[in-house]
Each structure stands twice: as C-alpha cells, then as structure tokens.
Amino acid sequence: MANNKPSGVISNTREPAQAAVDSPDISAKELFQSIKGLNLNSYATRKSIAQGMLDLALLTANASQLKYILTVGDTHEFYHFLLILIIVSISLQIFQALLIIVLAVVFDINKVEEQKRSDIVNNILIAFTVISVVINVIISAFDMKTQGDLLKQS
Numbered sequence: 001m002a003n004n005k006p007s008g009v010i011s012n013t014r015e016p017a018q019a020a021v022d023s024p025d026i027s028a029k030e031l032f033q034s035i036k037g038l039n040l041n042s043y044a045t046r047k048s049i050a051q052g053m054l055d056l057a058l059l060t061a062n063a064s065q066l067k068y069i070l071t072v073g074d075t076h077e078f079y080h081f082l083l084i085l086i087i088v089s090i091s092l093q094i095f096q097a098l099l100i101i102v103l104a105v106v107f108d109i110n111k112v113e114e115q116k117r118s119d120i121v122n123n124i125l126i127a128f129t130v131i132s133v134v135i136n137v138i139i140s141a142f143d144m145k146t147q148g149d150l151l152k153q154s
Contacts, residue, residue: 045104049104051100055093055096055097055100058089058093058132058136059090059093062086062089062090062093062136062139063090065082065086065139066083066086066087066090069082069083069086070083078142081142082139082142085135085138085139086139088135089132089135089136089139092128092131092132092135093132095128096125096128096129096132099121099124099125099128100125102121103118103121103122103125107121
C-alpha cells in the first residue's frame with residue numbers, strides 16, 4: 001500500500017467508516033434550533049397537568065383515609081389528630097388544584113411581563129406541595145389500621 005501523502009502532513013479527510021463513528025446523529029446547530037423552538041408554555045401546561053394527576057391520586061387516597069377514620073370513629077387511638085390532618089391535607093390539595101389551574105390557564109410564560117408573577121405562583125405552589133407531603137407522611141406514620149384491626153381480619 002503506497003501512501004501518496006507527504007510525511008508530516010495531516011490529512012483532513014477521514015475514512016467513511018471512521019466518519020460515521022465520530023459524527024453524532026444530530027448536529028449542534030440542529031440541537032440549538034430544536035431547543036430554541038421549544039414552547040415553554042406548552043411544557044409548563046403539560047407539567048401542571050401531570051402534577052394534577054398525581055394530586056388526584058393523593059386526593060383519592062386521602063378520601064379513602066377519611067372514610068376509614070370516620071367509619072372507625074372515636075375508637076381509633078388518634079381519631080381527632082388524623083381527622084384534622086386529613087381535612088387539612090384535602091384542603092391544601094384543593095387549593096393546589098386551583099393554583100395549578102391559574103398557572104396553566106391564566107399565565108403565559110412566553111410573555112416576559114407574566115414570568116415574575118407566574119414564578120411567584122409556582123413558588124407558592126411548591127411550598128404548599130411540600131407542606132402537603134409532610135402532612136401525608138405524618139398521616140401514614142399513624143397507621144390507619146391498628147394491630148387490633150389486623151388481628152380481627154385473621
């Protein structure tokens with residue numbers, strides 16, 4: 001195999017197999033164009049809807065817990081404590097749902113003048129979400145079914 005290139009000169013051409021290995025599937029320019037074309041308002045709306053679905057699942061669990069605690073009544077060791085926590089949790093979730101609707105429908109984050117207000121509403125939503133999670137951890141710590149209930153089932 002004769003090499004026609006002068007020694008010490010580096011060639012800019014690659015073998016076709018090597019070029020396929022080194023080049024990415026998408027160029028940097030195409031990547032920047034796809035990011036630039038991303039509709040942030042659409043993303044925020046989808047995120048809000050997904051969070052709403054998770055909140056709906058939590059609301060359903062809280063409703064079930066409320067039904068159980070009301071059925072058992074004062075015989076449950078932590079009846080009043082759990083009743084208050086469950087009602088507060090459900091109330092927070094309803095408030096969160098209202099904030100999500102406001103965030104998804106009222107604000108358009110593509111408009112600069114609405115970004116600060118939507119940021120404030122989003123931060124309030126995050127704070128209420130954290131409080132709601134802490135309350136639900138406490139609710140689950142005080143097991144809804146006591147040992148006596150478990151023994152009666154067996």
